[in-house]
Amino acid sequence: MLTRSFCCFRGLSVEAEAMLWRRGCLSWRHLGIEARRVLSPAKSASVIEQLPLFKTALEARSADFFVGRLPAGHRLRIFPAFVQDAAFLDIETTGLSRQAVVTVISVLQNGKMQTFVRGRNLHDFIQVWQGMRVVLTFNGACFDLPFLMREFGFSCKPAHIDLKHEAKCWGLRGGLKEIESRLGYRRTDIESGDGEKAVELWETYEMTGDAIHLQKLIAYNTCDVRSLELLARRIWKLSCQNYPAPHPAS
């Protein structure tokens, strides 16, 4: 899928990419051969110059390279190539203010869910973060990632895909729970709630020490993370509908 994408090239828009597909150019390899025929001299020279960079980035599994170049709504094109490196992440905090702290972090990677809890194993998350190549969140660009950068003092971050913006491009507007509902996903009682309830659960757990409140908070948090994976797969399927079939010789 990624090697059929041209809108990640500088100078080629999504519309230009569709034109190339219509003209029978269905892979980077074909573009390299056909560029002079299907593009203007200046554009073809630019594309031919960029092609080795793209091949090198794919071989080096540089997700950041592609995420930074693909336009919104098309970043999940990297999903098949980087699915093994993809980490779905969601956090809970004590609120929204600058004084708020992270209470729970859940990460789903390669089908394995890991949860980190303040006062228990929160700092084990640092090692997981350092091993991440691609992280997928919902509104993480504005919330989860800035929070984590502040909490742990991280100076760099993995390639990041914010599913809020990807979903919006495919007509899926609103919050994660609203989108879940529209897609027909159903939560159990223990998994349902909202951010404010998550704050209350943590406060009650801290006050009483009763583990049942923490269990509910973790259930809510991990459910959010599983939803992220379902949402990513749904958006990816939607984007595939507009994709040309692979060229027989590509």
Place this chain on the structure above:
DNA sequence: TTTATTGGGGAAACTGGCGC
């Protein structure tokens, strides 16, 4: 309620095609 980031819209810059 606070926060930071992003997309969208408009303007500017660039490119290609066409006629002379």
Place this chain on the structure above:
DNA sequence: GCGCCAGTTTCCCCAATAAA
């Protein structure tokens, strides 16, 4: 080869957005 026009791409700024 030059100039004009139309289409495409890039850049910048601000409103919208969703998180706990």
